[in-house]
Amino acid sequence: MPKIEKRDNQLNAKHADYPGDEGRVRINLKLGRGRSPSAVWIETYGCTLNQADSDIMKGVLIESGYSLVPDAETFILNTCTVKEATENKIISRIIELKGKGKKIVVAGCLGINEERVRKADPTAVIVHPGAIARIFEAVQCAKRGEPRKFSEIEGKQGLPRIFTRPILRVPVQEGCVGNCHFCQTKIARPVLLSHSRQWVRSSVERGVEMGAREIQITGQDTGAYGLDINSSLPELMKEVLSLDGDFRVRLGMINPGHAKKFIPEIIEMLGNPKFYRFLHLPVQTGSEKVRQEMNRAHTVADFEFVVGKVREKFPDTVISTDIIVGYPSENKEDFEETKKLIKRVRPDIVNVSKYSSRRGTYASTLKKLKTEEIKRRSTEMSALVRRISAEKNSGYVGMEADVLITEMQKTPTGRMQNYKQVCILGKKKVKLGEWARVKIKDSNYGSLFGELV
Numbered sequence: 001m002p003k004i005e006k007r008d009n010q011l012n013a014k015h016a017d018y019p020g021d022e023g024r025v026r027i028n029l030k031l032g033r034g035r036s037p038s039a040v041w042i043e044t045y046g047c048t049l050n051q052a053d054s055d056i057m058k059g060v061l062i063e064s065g066y067s068l069v070p071d072a073e074t075f076i077l078n079t080c081t082v083k084e085a086t087e088n089k090i091i092s093r094i095i096e097l098k099g100k101g102k103k104i105v106v107a108g109c110l111g112i113n114e115e116r117v118r119k120a121d122p123t124a125v126i127v128h129p130g131a132i133a134r135i136f137e138a139v140q141c142a143k144r145g146e147p148r149k150f151s152e153i154e155g156k157q158g159l160p161r162i163f164t165r166p167i168l169r170v171p172v173q174e175g176c177v178g179n180c181h182f183c184q185t186k187i188a189r190p191v192l193l194s195h196s197r198q199w200v201r202s203s204v205e206r207g208v209e210m211g212a213r214e215i216q217i218t219g220q221d222t223g224a225y226g227l228d229i230n231s232s233l234p235e236l237m238k239e240v241l242s243l244d245g246d247f248r249v250r251l252g253m254i255n256p257g258h259a260k261k262f263i264p265e266i267i268e269m270l271g272n273p274k275f276y277r278f279l280h281l282p283v284q285t286g287s288e289k290v291r292q293e294m295n296r297a298h299t300v301a302d303f304e305f306v307v308g309k310v311r312e313k314f315p316d317t318v319i320s321t322d323i324i325v326g327y328p329s330e331n332k333e334d335f336e337e338t339k340k341l342i343k344r345v346r347p348d349i350v351n352v353s354k355y356s357s358r359r360g361t362y363a364s365t366l367k368k369l370k371t372e373e374i375k376r377r378s379t380e381m382s383a384l385v386r387r388i389s390a391e392k393n394s395g396y397v398g399m400e401a402d403v404l405i406t407e408m409q410k411t412p413t414g415r416m417q418n419y420k421q422v423c424i425l426g427k428k429k430v431k432l433g434e435w436a437r438v439k440i441k442d443s444n445y446g447s448l449f450g451e452l453v
Contacts, residue, residue: 400439402436
């Protein structure tokens with residue numbers, strides 16, 4: 001059966017099959033060259049959930065007769081609004097494309113900042129995350145120069161989507177049940193919508209048949225899965241992990257409050273050979289005072305409890321977390337508390353973000369700290385987490401491990417059972433989706449480097 005391959009961010013295939021609510025739909029996947037009236041290009045910013053939405057938009061457009069062409073007349077920017085720096089980058093890109101005469105569709109979360117988008121391009125078509133089923137109509141409007149906005153919230157289960165290998169992104173939910181004071185994504189994706197277990201199972205099953213080896217279960221907060229459909233994340237994962245095939249599952253971000261409720265089930269998942277021993281648990285701050293002022297629906301102690309229980313059973317589990325430095329109410333003592341937390345827990349991966357005010361959030365009404373102080377704290381925190389990550393990674397040097405090859409970058413790159421990234425050195429050939437036995441020769445704070453055994 002023909003399959004879709006991901007090579008250097010391009011798709012290469014003759015056709016693809018898509019499981020929908022009423023069966024499978026075969027569509028032609030066209031990668032054209034040069035401009036044509038039926039050409040479009042999609043650029044994706046932000047999280048894995050956004051990437052999964054782009055998979056849907058590509059599927060809808062291809063089924064409608066469009067081809068994907070890098071120099072197309074019409075560009076779709078699937079956008080992210082988590083950070084101000086990302087927003088500024090996207091706005092600059094809109095202005096650049098507008099200057100080149102491109103027709104522009106702004107999809108994704110940045111659409112809620114309509115005023116700024118319209119200032120960059122008055123004729124842009126805006127498509128909110130819940131309305132991507134309307135992407136074909138949006139592209140048609142862009143071509144005619146009609147500055148429409150699509151803000152409906154519609155289901156996505158029955159839509160065609162591209163299936164990639166060896167990494168397959170499967171969105172299981174969007175929206176959350178929290179109300180963090182700094183978060184604009186809650187405004188962009190306001191409603192909790194979970195996909196049925198049957199649909200998720202079908203998507204994974206079909207993806208594995210087509211050559212997917214790493215299944216990325218993604219959502220705005222996977223721990224909230226099922227609260228709207230009388231189900232739960234553990235029930236979903238039992239179904240996914242029961243499927244036949246040689247694949248690994250990477251669970252997307254789960255907030256510590258949800259993870260604490262599921263500790264026995266999470267331990268069971270981590271013990272399943274089809275589940276990467278990896279958890280993304282965003283704590284955001286080490287100060288209980290600041291955590292409360294952020295309106296986070298967990299405590300710092302919850303985060304430490306979950307990490308402790310997981311490592312008690314599986315010490316090599318990779319823990320990823322997020323930290324915001326410079327929140328408006330964060331004083332120097334609060335920042336020190338966050339540093340102490342990182343030193344105690346020693347996460348493998350820490351995404352450090354400088355606080356940026358996001359329109360429409362409660363935190364945007366608070367007085368910001370001085371930019372210089374936010375930068376100083378970010379620099380200090382980043383240096384700390386790099387040092388810890390480098391120290392932890394150095395402990396793998398000399399080990400042998402099985403690595404699933406998932407990407408072809410400058411060198412073949414893959415993942416160990418605990419999701420540690422390994423770059424393969426040497427001239428021996430390896431293929432995407434295959435397992436390779438590797439001896440770790442070197443490391444830095446972000447990666448391990450090994451040679452085939």
